[in-house]
Amino acid sequence: MKVFLxxxxxxxxxxxxxxxxxxxxxxxxxxxxxxxxxxxTRKGDWIQGETLYAPVEHSEFLRLAENAEASMATxxxxxxYGVKITPAAIQSEDAVIFPVLHxxxxxxxxxxGLFEVLDMPYVGCGVLASAAGMDKITSKQLFQQAxxxxxxxxxxxxxDWNNDxxxxxxxxxxxxxxxxxxxxxxxGSSVGISKASNRDELIEAINKALLYDHRIVVEQGVExxxxxxxxxxxxxxxxxxxxxxxxxxxxxxYEEKYINNAVDLQIPAELPExxxxxxxxxxxxxxxxxxxxxxxxxxxxxxxNNEIYLNEVNTLPGxxxxxxxxxxxxxxxxxxxxxxxxxxxxxxxxxxxKINYVDVD
Numbered sequence: 001m002k003v004f005l006x007x008x009x010x011x012x013x014x015x016x017x018x019x020x021x022x023x024x025x026x027x028x029x030x031x032x033x034x035x036x037x038x039x040x041t042r043k044g045d046w047i048q049g050e051t052l053y054a055p056v057e058h059s060e061f062l063r064l065a066e067n068a069e070a071s072m073a074t075x076x077x078x079x080x081y082g083v084k085i086t087p088a089a090i091q092s093e094d095a096v097i098f099p100v101l102h103x104x105x106x107x108x109x110x111x112x113g114l115f116e117v118l119d120m121p122y123v124g125c126g127v128l129a130s131a132a133g134m135d136k137i138t139s140k141q142l143f144q145q146a147x148x149x150x151x152x153x154x155x156x157x158x159x160d161w162n163n164d165x166x167x168x169x170x171x172x173x174x175x176x177x178x179x180x181x182x183x184x185x186x187x188g189s190s191v192g193i194s195k196a197s198n199r200d201e202l203i204e205a206i207n208k209a210l211l212y213d214h215r216i217v218v219e220q221g222v223e224x225x226x227x228x229x230x231x232x233x234x235x236x237x238x239x240x241x242x243x244x245x246x247x248x249x250x251x252x253x254y255e256e257k258y259i260n261n262a263v264d265l266q267i268p269a270e271l272p273e274x275x276x277x278x279x280x281x282x283x284x285x286x287x288x289x290x291x292x293x294x295x296x297x298x299x300x301x302x303x304x305n306n307e308i309y310l311n312e313v314n315t316l317p318g319x320x321x322x323x324x325x326x327x328x329x330x331x332x333x334x335x336x337x338x339x340x341x342x343x344x345x346x347x348x349x350x351x352x353x354k355i356n357y358v359d360v361d
Contacts, residue, residue: 002051002095003033003344006111007062008040011103012191020100020319022059027321027337030054033344038090039064039082040101047082048089087114096347097122100319107316108134108186121351123343124294125315132290133315136185136217139290146289148282148310151220151301152176155185158214161206168206169199172218179221182206184213195221222309224301227269229283230317230328231296232342234350237287239280240328244269265324267331275306286313294346297325 007021008014018039025035030053037049039062049062050070056062061073067081090097097115099122105111107124109131115122125133132138137155144150154172161168172180182205184192192212194205202218209216226247230240246264271279283298290313297317301309317325321336329339 001033002092003028003035004038004090004092004095004097005035006038006040006090006097006099006101008042009101009103009106010040010042010044011101011106013102013106014042016318016320017100017102017106018062019059020323021062022056023319023321023326023336024098024100024340025052025062026055028340029337032341036090037062037064037082038085044105046085046087046089048085049080049082088118091118091120095120096344098344098347099124100316102316102318103191104134104186107314119355121347123347125290125292125296126350129290129292129296130315133292133296133313134186135215136183136312137215139313140217142289143286143310146285148286148289149308151222151309151311153220154218156206156216156218158210158216161210165203169202172202173199176218176220178202180205181219181221182209183217183219184209185215185217187212222301222303224303224307224309225269226311227271227279227300227302228324228328229279229298229300230325230332231283231287231292231298231313232294232329232334232339232346234293234346237284237292239283240332241268242271242276242279243267243324243328243331245324265327267324267327271302272306275302275308278308282308282310283313286310290315293350294343295325297328 005021005024007017009017035052039047047064047066049064050072056072058076061080064082065079066084070082073080097120107130109127112127112130116127132142140150140153152175156168179195179197182194182196192209194208196202196205226245228243232238244266246266279300286298287296297314299311301311319325326336326339
């Protein structure tokens, strides 16, 4: 069976995506699969590389340059080449798609829609779950409907901000207290997120977030630990042990998160058993309310009084061997290579069930 490994992309996490692809290339079971690398450049071009029948040594070998013929580098410092294709060219029988793209056009339902049109099985959440999970306003409304605890928040739209800022101040300061956190509705990786401790900082934070999206969220700040639960499954949902993001600073933006590496991971997080059970239950409910399938990571705030607030569901979490999601499963008892295999099987199972539904036409 062929596995189309799709990575790179136009988002800020382009390089992280390449590292993720390399982790999969090193661990996938080649006795079952031929891996076809599909590298999406920062400009959005799709480049198909040489079919892999064994791991490649360096992650940079997966950064493909366009050429008339595909060839994989064998020595560090050499370039790998691939052939530019249209996205529809990956349509194939006896194949599964494994996307490891992040951010807009990667985990927001858009590329998942393409896979649906191609009628091919693919790893991870579908269109609805991906779009809902990526959109902070939509997901919060769904979580609220499911009765899941969240920090207070105020959605803000660019049109309203441009026409009546005072009204926005009244809504934010009338229901939230400083500090507040301001986030674009449809960005990941802490991009465009700011902390506001007063009105001047709130103005600056809103203007910054609106550079990335026309819909943003202003959230109540809360002093809490950041706990994460990994989710695996389709209708049968499994949850991992909890992990904790141990921050070296109070708040980290994209630069602190990815450039300065200002976080440590503690697995498992030190929490009472009853609290862990509650977190796992909330994670399962959040996954189901967005119609999740395959994988997700559910992120929580836990206060010193053991109050729980659901922060978000990440439908395509970091997936390098050193990322929280696979480490949580490794500690739970599922090693990386078996996790990759399980995700492929979940994708095939979901697609098989879909094509067996009754066609009313």
